[in-house]
Amino acid sequence: MTPHPRVPLVLVSGLAAEGNDELAELLRRAGPGVAVVHHDLRQIGSGIVRRRIRLGPRDQLTALELAHGCVNCTLREDLLPLLRRLARRPEVDRIVLRLDEAMEPEPVSWAIANVLVGDRPVSxxxxxxxxxxxxxxxxxxxxxxxxxxxxxxxLLGSPEDERTVAQVALAQVEFADVLVLAGDVPDAWCAAKTAAVLDRVAPSVPRVVLKGANSGLLFAAVPPESRRGEVVDLHGALLRGQPPLHADCGIEVLTFTSQRPFHPERLHEAIDTLLGGVIRTRGRAWVASQPDIAFWLESAGGGLAIGHAGPWLASPDGPDWTDVSPERRTLASLRWHPVHGDRAQELVVVTDLVAPKEIEDALNAALLTDAELAEGEAAWRSYPDPFGEWHEDPCEATEDDAEDEERHVNAANRKEEPQ
Incomplete structure (x- = not known):
């Protein structure tokens, strides 16, 4: 049996509700076969999601009652099966998924490629x-x-959602293939500083002004090398593209690397420097008390999240080299240490109101001293560790691969935090 061609799917994300609606409508007008889907999460705390489907002259609004009010349940119970049904309708030649403002496109993309509906993923x-x-x-x-x-x-993804607006705003921008600029520019300084931040958190992502745009212009702006829903490898490069290294409107980029571990308590204290005057921090951390696990550390504005990015290649239960991406193998080979393997600190910090040197000094002070390094791994494991307990998603998944799904969705949304 010849497999049927896959239907193109466009994701629209962003915190700008009016801009999202305007963009989705612009894309809908590209042809009669464009279906637009929107799950409104404003009442998700009560277990209700309002789903709107527009296709041609039809405009259908349905209130869905979910057993658990959260984004994960909305994905598994309704959105993914719906995408499959729409894709199999002969009159549908493109689907536009207009995401709720609280949703990030990366975990949705992961679910499309990995969560089974029946016996196959929706991809x-x-x-x-x-x-x-x-x-x-x-x-x-x-x-x-x-x-x-x-x-x-x-805006909430679940009743227990503790993310900040900044975390969502930056995650949406970083995962985009094209940034669509909506609304009016308030003043030249705001426009210049916004551009300076975008140049550094999404340096390879083109920008198109929504006013006066059409669907052809938007699709033409998607670069050939765009990820198009490809999920981030937490052990891959921390930035796609090359950000400017000079200061602009007070915005600068600091890259922090080291091949010695952090002391857990001193790192916990140093993290405060990432919450004031910092736009964004992303990266991997090697914590002495948990030497086999790569920590994922991420801040956005005043919000912080710390999670696990899985074991290092050099860990006893680490993955085989053949099971990881070529990018990860290359990065590990370049920094491989004869004793510690690929364990290393790699953080990228976009600063605003604080000098990069101040952050660098704080992070350097959190590293093990020569004397502590000489004590060895057995001693490190006994250090008091404020990162020892982890938040668990309360939702019980129903798929066979639910544990992997939950782990990835949490990592992508950066909602795992120390208690």
Whole structure:
């Protein structure tokens, strides 16, 4: 039997609700076979999601009641099966998935490629053509540098969602193939500083102004090397493209690397420097008390999340070299240590109101001293460790691969935090 061609799928994300609606409508007008899907999560705390499907002249609104009110359940119970059904309808030639403002496109892309619906993932039926993220030119900079919780904004992915607006704003931008600039520019300084931040957190992502754009212009802007839904390798490069290294509007980039571990307590203290005057921190950390696990550390504005990125290649239970990406193998080969293998610190920090030197000094002070390094791994494991307990997602998954799904969705949303 000849497999049927996959239907192109476009993801629209962003915190700008009006911009998202305008972009989704623009894409819908590209042809009568474009289906637009939107799951409104504003009432998810009550277990209700409002689903809207538009296809041609039809506009269907349905209230869904979920056993567990969360994004993961919405994906598994409704969105993924719906994408398969739409893809198999002969009149549908493209699907536009207009994500709720609280949703990040990366975990959705992972679910499309990995979560089984029946006996196959939905990626057998749809192919991610592009990820467009809207950026409200008047509000995005404040959103990306603030400490407001999604709850305070009235946006939630689940009743237990503790993410900040900044975490979502930056995750949406970093995963985009094209940034779509919506709304009016308030002043020249805001425009220049917003551009300086975007140049450093998403250096390879082109930008298109929504006003006056058309679908042809948007798709033409997608670079050939775009990820198109490809999920981030937490052990891969921390930035796609080359950000400017000079300061612009006070925005700078610091790259911190070291091949000695952090002391857990001193790292915990140093983390405070990443929460004031810092736009973004992303990277891997080697903590002496847990030497076999790579930590994933990420801050956005005033929000911080720390999670596990899995074992190092040199760990006793680490993956085989043949099971990891070529990019990870290359990076590990370049820094391989005869004793510690690929264990290393690799952090990229985008600063605003704090000098990069201040952050670098704080992180250097958190590393093991020569005397501590000489004590060896057995002694390191006995250090008091404030990173020892981890948040678990309360939702019980139903698929056979649910544990992997939950682990990846949490990592992608960076919601695992020390208690």
């Amino acid at each position: 057998d039926d749809v192919e991610i053509e592009a990820v467009f993220t809207t950026v409200d030119r008047a509000a995005w900079l404040a959103d990306a540098s603030g400490d407001e919780l999604l709850l305070e904004r009235g």
